[in-house]
Amino acid sequence: MSDEKNIYYYDVALALPAIWKQNIYTYCSGNDLRPGQIVYVPFGNSEKPGYIVKSTVKPSYATKLITTETSYFLPTVTQKFIDWITSYYPGTPGILVQHFIPAVLKTSPRKTYSPVSKDFALVTPTVLTSEQKAAFKQLTQDTLIKTSILHGITGSGKTRLYCELIKKNIDEGKNSLLLYPEISLTSQLEEILSDYFGKDKITVYHSKRTPAQLRKAWVDIHENKSPSIVIGPRSALFMPHKNLGMIIVDEAHDSAYKQDSGLRYNGLVAAGALAKQHNAQLIFASATPPLQETQQVISKGGKLVCMHKLAKGEVQDTKAFTIVDMTKKENHSTASYLLSKQLISSIGTSTKNGKQSLLFLNKRGTARMLLCENCGWHAECPNCELPLTHHHDSFTLQCNLCGFKKKSYTSCPQCNQALSLKSPGIKAVEQDLHKLFPGARIARFDSDNNKKDSFSENYQDVKSGGADIILGTQLITKGLDLPLLETVGILQADSALMLPDYSSEERAFQQLTQVSGRVGRGHSPGRIIVQTYQKSSYMFSYVTSQDWHGFYDVELEKRKKNKYPPYSYVVKIWVTKNSREAAVKASSSLADSIRKNNNLRILGPAPSFYEKAANKYSWQVIAMSSSRNALVQIIQNLPKDFYFDIDPISLL
Numbered sequence: 001m002s003d004e005k006n007i008y009y010y011d012v013a014l015a016l017p018a019i020w021k022q023n024i025y026t027y028c029s030g031n032d033l034r035p036g037q038i039v040y041v042p043f044g045n046s047e048k049p050g051y052i053v054k055s056t057v058k059p060s061y062a063t064k065l066i067t068t069e070t071s072y073f074l075p076t077v078t079q080k081f082i083d084w085i086t087s088y089y090p091g092t093p094g095i096l097v098q099h100f101i102p103a104v105l106k107t108s109p110r111k112t113y114s115p116v117s118k119d120f121a122l123v124t125p126t127v128l129t130s131e132q133k134a135a136f137k138q139l140t141q142d143t144l145i146k147t148s149i150l151h152g153i154t155g156s157g158k159t160r161l162y163c164e165l166i167k168k169n170i171d172e173g174k175n176s177l178l179l180y181p182e183i184s185l186t187s188q189l190e191e192i193l194s195d196y197f198g199k200d201k202i203t204v205y206h207s208k209r210t211p212a213q214l215r216k217a218w219v220d221i222h223e224n225k226s227p228s229i230v231i232g233p234r235s236a237l238f239m240p241h242k243n244l245g246m247i248i249v250d251e252a253h254d255s256a257y258k259q260d261s262g263l264r265y266n267g268l269v270a271a272g273a274l275a276k277q278h279n280a281q282l283i284f285a286s287a288t289p290p291l292q293e294t295q296q297v298i299s300k301g302g303k304l305v306c307m308h309k310l311a312k313g314e315v316q317d318t319k320a321f322t323i324v325d326m327t328k329k330e331n332h333s334t335a336s337y338l339l340s341k342q343l344i345s346s347i348g349t350s351t352k353n354g355k356q357s358l359l360f361l362n363k364r365g366t367a368r369m370l371l372c373e374n375c376g377w378h379a380e381c382p383n384c385e386l387p388l389t390h391h392h393d394s395f396t397l398q399c400n401l402c403g404f405k406k407k408s409y410t411s412c413p414q415c416n417q418a419l420s421l422k423s424p425g426i427k428a429v430e431q432d433l434h435k436l437f438p439g440a441r442i443a444r445f446d447s448d449n450n451k452k453d454s455f456s457e458n459y460q461d462v463k464s465g466g467a468d469i470i471l472g473t474q475l476i477t478k479g480l481d482l483p484l485l486e487t488v489g490i491l492q493a494d495s496a497l498m499l500p501d502y503s504s505e506e507r508a509f510q511q512l513t514q515v516s517g518r519v520g521r522g523h524s525p526g527r528i529i530v531q532t533y534q535k536s537s538y539m540f541s542y543v544t545s546q547d548w549h550g551f552y553d554v555e556l557e558k559r560k561k562n563k564y565p566p567y568s569y570v571v572k573i574w575v576t577k578n579s580r581e582a583a584v585k586a587s588s589s590l591a592d593s594i595r596k597n598n599n600l601r602i603l604g605p606a607p608s609f610y611e612k613a614a615n616k617y618s619w620q621v622i623a624m625s626s627s628r629n630a631l632v633q634i635i636q637n638l639p640k641d642f643y644f645d646i647d648p649i650s651l652l
Helices: 076-088 093-100 130-140 158-171 183-197 211-223 234-238 267-278 291-299 341-352 426-436 455-463 504-516 538-544 548-562 580-594 628-636
Strands: 008-014 024-029 037-043 046-056 068-073 147-152 175-179 202-204 229-232 244-249 281-286 303-307 319-325 356-361 389-391 396-398 405-407 442-445 469-472 485-491 526-532 569-577 601-613 616-625 642-646
Touching (some): 008 093, 024 037, 076 267, 093 234, 130 158, 158 244, 158 281, 175 267, 183 202, 183 229, 234 267, 244 267, 267 281, 281 291, 291 303, 341 356, 341 426, 341 485, 356 426, 389 601, 426 442, 426 469, 485 504, 504 548, 526 538, 538 548, 569 628, 628 642
Parallel strands (some): 147 303, 175 244, 202 229, 319 526, 356 469, 356 485, 442 469, 485 526
Antiparallel strands (some): 008 024, 037 046, 389 396, 569 616, 569 642, 601 616
């Protein structure tokens, strides 16, 4: 190293925490390294991973030596993908690099893995239905159109169509990426794809895998020895993909595709950027496609491909909806405040007939929304047309967007009955079920489950009839096929409607459509009992008629009227302080400074939906503009103690 002629200098992009706004630093080596090569370098008192961005000239300051030079490389297309995300989501480039260089690479030497031998016969796939054939043709006939929305009702056979699309892609010598929102869906998708293509073709990547499994998956994709299929949640976007021909985003409506900490990226947007880098086909698939992405794809010349028929069975109308008005006392059961008479009766019938029941409870947001259980009244902001949030300490109703405030109520202003702040927990529902059905096998799945008790670990047992009553939160609504399921009960179906957010109707529609889609998928007729205090909401008519198109048109018109996304860009900015006064002062100062820009629409400052947490107070400011660049400029000038989320899917 004493010979200056043999020393090379490189700009290295490092994986660093969020506090570091810059992540590219210059290091030296005695070896000739190439762009994309993964290295480890000293940084402060620790060692950090990174990759070579480019060679550079010797700087005027002393440089440190690269300590470890691996034989792994981020492909050129991956480096371009990183550059795009860095420019699109400003502020945290070091966190972004963490996504692309897994820690497990340093813990083991580079290995070559032999393919898993095929010791089983592949399942002969079912013949495509006429509707699936038509969808396949639409999605493949025009290769110039790269992005499509696949709207297929639950049970229409979207997964079977994925297999056919992926097969065509493999036949063309290209790799495929299939994304899904929740790790709990892994076992079901892996089983289906393995039966069709063979287990050796499938690479699974997600955070619950062991370090050895993660390392093997990363290396397998890095080696790119044969056309393969990578499946995983949004983190699978950041693998060292090569030669991608197709990206399918399953359950594309799901909020799990949005990262809500660190680098707050939208997985759908990132999937679009990755597809563009690979010139790959991109398909957003769902029974309830996301409104914003659908509008954007169609407006840019993309396709909307629809499947409205069940793939199994001759009878299409296999589910019956019952909307139970919980404001009517005659619908309440004396045995359980949480379960209606209609739902208890249906569960009893299903259990007696050896069929399953599934009960869904949305836990988010109801405790701070004032609701009249007698007439269904709730307070609404006159400016934003969103529900007002009840603040018990100041006894006020406030809007979380614009800051509108008024005195709260002790009784309903319409019918003079007492107002409710009830928020039943899932464990309370479970206790009532044990009392009502003492002999039934009840399986509860929520965030309190450990890995052994999680839904993903018990899916096969539940599917084969190991539980009579399945009780859970949002994770049980997603893409699951339970052939023995007969009764679906939706508790507090209007709770999502009560959230003070412009997307609350869309979220409610998606949730109810998805959970009702767990039944009536061609196996046997099903019953869906929907319990609500807001029976008059326009949303329920679209849910019961399975009319996504009608809902889409109405909701899009509402967004346009109020200039909400997709008709504007949005950034949510918030600050957290030790006192409410400090949070109000800081957010007010920020709002005053950015209001000077006449091209921006500023809402707030207002308390965040979860104003107080860990003894700290959060207040937020919402900025909207027809120009995304105008919002990026605001972000780049934010004080250090402010947080932001650009293009948020929710303003809560």
